Structure formats: C-alpha cells, structure tokens
Amino acid sequence: MAILHTINQSPDAGDQLRACLSRAMPDSAVILYEDGVYAALDKIAQRPNIELQKLDCKLYAVRDDCEARGLQETALCKKVKLIDYPEFVELVTRYDVVQAWS
Amino acid sequence: MATKKIMYINRATPHGGITAKESLDVVLISAAFDQDVALAFIDDGVYQLLKGQQPEKSGSRNVAKSFAALGDYDVRKVYVEQESLAERGLSEADLVDLRHENPEDDYRDTASIRLISREKLARLFSRQDVLFNF
Numbered sequence: 351m352a353i354l355h356t357i358n359q360s361p362d363a364g365d366q367l368r369a370c371l372s373r374a375m376p377d378s379a380v381i382l383y384e385d386g387v388y389a390a391l392d393k394i395a396q397r398p399n400i401e402l403q404k405l406d407c408k409l410y411a412v413r414d415d416c417e418a419r420g421l422q423e424t425a426l427c428k429k430v431k432l433i434d435y436p437e438f439v440e441l442v443t444r445y446d447v448v449q450a451w452s
Numbered sequence: 453m454a455t456k457k458i459m460y461i462n463r464a465t466p467h468g469g470i471t472a473k474e475s476l477d478v479v480l481i482s483a484a485f486d487q488d489v490a491l492a493f494i495d496d497g498v499y500q501l502l503k504g505q506q507p508e509k510s511g512s513r514n515v516a517k518s519f520a521a522l523g524d525y526d527v528r529k530v531y532v533e534q535e536s537l538a539e540r541g542l543s544e545a546d547l548v549d550l551r552h553e554n555p556e557d558d559y560r561d562t563a564s565i566r567l568i569s570r571e572k573l574a575r576l577f578s579r580q581d582v583l584f585n586f
Contacts, residue, residue: 360465362496384510385468388499393541418467418510420502425541 352377354445357386361394366451368399379408379445381438382430387415395427402427412438456581458482459490462497464586467512472500475586476518483525490529490580491522492573497586498536501547501565516548523552523564530564533573 355378361367367389374380382389389395390411395402402409413432416423423432433441442448460479464471483489493501500515507514522530530550537543550564568576577583 360468360496360499363465363468385465388465388496388540391541393539414509417506418508418512419465419499420505420516420546422504 351446352379354378354441354448355380356448356450357382357389358384358450360385360388361397361400362388370449370451371400371405374405374407376406379410379441380405381433381441382409382411383415383438384412385419387411387419387421390416390426390430391421392425392427395429402429405429410438410441453485455486455488457488457490457579458582458584459492459577459580460584460586461492461494461577462500462586463495464500465496466500466502466505466515467507467510471586472497472515473513475584476515478584478586479527480521480525483522483527489527490531490576491527492531492533492576494533494536494570494573498532498540498542498547501530501532501550502542503546503548519548519550522550526552528552528554528562528564529566531566531568531573531576533570534567535570537567 355370357366357370359366409430410433411430413434462475466472505516551561552564553559554562
C-alpha cells in the first residue's frame with residue numbers, strides 16, 4: 351500500500367515534516383504545499399533534522415505556492431519536483447491512501 | 453496621550469493564515485495614534501518581507517505591498533533578525549526595499565529595514581514599553 355504524504359505547514363511552525371519524514375517509505379511520495387513549501391528552500395532542506403536530499407522517496411512541491419511566497423526555483427532543493435494542482439490531484443488518485451499531516 | 457515605545461514582533465508566515473495581515477492592521481492603527489512604533493521580524497516572520505511574492509497565485513492578499521505604506525505612517529524602524537535570515541538561506545538582497553523620509557536627516561529618503569543580531573534584538577525587546585506578538 352503506497353502512501354502519499356502531504357505537508358502544509360512551515361517546518362518551523364510545527365513538527366509535521368519531522369513526523370512525516372521519519373515514516374516515509376521508498377514507495378511513498380511527499381507533497382509540500384501551502385506553507386509546507388518553505389521546507390524546499392535549499393538551506394532548510396539541508397538542515398540535519400530534515401535532509402531532503404537523503405529522502406529515498408519521491409518529493410514534490412506546488413509551484414503556485416512557491417511563487418505566491420516569493421521562493422525562486424533556483425533557491426530550492428534539487429530533489430524537489432515542482433507540480434501544479436491538477437498534478438497534485440492526479441497523484442492523489444495514483445496512491446492507495448493519503449496521509450495529510452496536521 | 454503619552455507616547456509609548458511599542459514593538460510588534462512578527463513570527464508568522466505571510467500566507468499561512470491571517471496573522472500577518474492582522475499584525476499590519478494593528479501597526480498602522482497604533483502609528484496613527486502617534487506612538488513610537490517599531491517592527492521586528494524573526495523566525496518564519498522574515499518570509500513576510502521576501503520580495504517577488506505573488507500571493508494571487510494562491511488566492512491571498514499581498515502583505516508585502518502593504519508594507520510599502522509603513523513609511524507614510526511614520527513607521528521607520530523595521531528590524532530583521534540576521535540569524536533568522538541566515539537559517540533560511542536568505543540575505544538582505546532577498547527582501548523588499550522599504551523606504552521612509554527621515555525627519556532627522558532633512559527628510560532624506562532612507563531605508564527602513566535594519567538587520568540586527570539575535571542578541572542585540574533581545575536587548576532591544578527589554579527597552580520597549582510594550583511588546584506585541586503576532
């Protein structure tokens with residue numbers, strides 16, 4: 351059963367991301383959206399307790415949410431693939447279950 | 453009415469909720485009452501001042517644009533904590549350029565944002581009459 355994890359809070363606003371990353375499995379995917387996209391900032395992605403580069407599952411961030419917050423694509427962790435909301439919906443349909451961390 | 457030194461401490465992201473917008477509303481109201489107002493942006497609050505935000509992409513209001521009005525309300529002290537920027541891989545060049553006319557310098561056009569260390573800002577907190585957290 352492959353899980354799609356979604357994160358919509360800044361990593362400094364709560365421990366959603368830590369809770370999620372410690373449970374993500376190779377066949378999981380993680381979508382960062384709304385304030386969750388701040389975790390994709392390279393500097394934050396490299397933090398010892400985050401280390402998105404080492405994540406061994408797929409990782410996405412919603413492009414519109416990055417642009418709304420003034421995050422430039424060049425400032426983001428290379429591991430992150432930018433998607434739009436239709437692709438978000440498509441991913442939801444492709445996975446067995448969605449874990450929307452709150 | 454006696455003038456008080458009031459500092460508004462902003463720790464919220466700009467589009468995660470209405471906190472950032474509410475803070476700005478209160479700041480502008482208190483400035484209209486001739487109080488000695490200063491703003492501080494720490495932790496996630498520094499994201500509020502990022503330039504190039506396009507909030508219409510996620511259906512929220514552009515707070516960064518409203519910040520441009522601060523100078524017109526004589527809010528001239530905008531402190532941004534250096535450590536909070538560095539922890540997010542950001543620098544002063546990533547921030548909006550807020551300006552005001554400085555009455556102590558022949559109303560010269562002057563930058564409002566001042567980078568400040570965590571230690572100095574903590575000491576500055578202790579020199580205020582009132583601290584408000586948003």
